[in-house]
Amino acid sequence: MIHGPLELLFVSVVVAGAAAVKGTIGFGFPLIAVPLLATVLGPRVAVPMIAIPTLLSNLIVAAHRRSAGGAGAHVAVLAGLLVGTVAGALLITVLDPRVLSVLVGGIALLYVVATAFRLTVLVPVSVGRRVGPFVGLAAGVMGGATGIFAPLLASYLHMLQLAKREFVFWITVMFTVSNIAQVASYLRLGLYAGPVLGTSLLACLPMALGTWLGLVLQDRLNQEVFSRIVLAIVALASLNLLLRGLLG
Secondary structure (H helix, E strand, C coil), rough: CCCCCHHHHHHHHHHHHHHHHHHHCCCHHHHHHHHHHHHCCCHHHHHHHHHHHHHHHHHHHHCCCCCCCCCHHHHHHHHHHHHHHHHHHHHCCCHHHHHHHHHHHHHHHHHHHHCCCCCCHHHHHHHHHHHHHHHHHHHHHHHHCCCCCCCHHHHHHCCCCCHHHHHHHHHHHHHHEEEEEEHHHHHHHHCCCHCCCCCCCHCCCHHHHHHHHHHHHCCCCHHHHHHHHHHHHHHHHHHHHHHHHHHC
């Protein structure tokens, strides 16, 4: 738990910075915040603690980008996310997070490499949509167990060649659905006992500031720069997951 003003400042800066990235590109909040906060709070505290501010951040971004088409195409992904998130949360004490980290990190990194060499243009969008339910299920299990949903979901939506605003809207909707299941599962499992819930609610203050700053920046990015930033964040996240799995 937080001990003293320096740790409180560290948590606030990490949360605000991660939320700013989230507001800018639509993802990256727990991806950045969980590993950093785990160094001070420990993973069993960092994962459930960041879930509530992540959920509220998603609601802010979704409200900011509240209109987007193509809902029917993503229903199966959302269903897979729900099932996978609950399963991942229930298996949080059983699954080896290192194996999950290596698997998800490797898949996402392969996508980044394929995109860099323009191999993804050979995959029809219709094929990408058919694998959506499996992507949702896998991302849900990973996120429920570790708090990190982004690599697979971001890679999937990027493969569908969505425009910037549509990408941000739909990845936020997917995160919102999975975060609701995540928080509900953690509550039922008793992971918000003691001061964890209070710390999580306190973290919502720097989260709101960071998310707002990110949304301001998002409006200033053109589509090409946005796409490159998305790929760069996915690449860094994938490497981070691989290293955590192989060396942790």
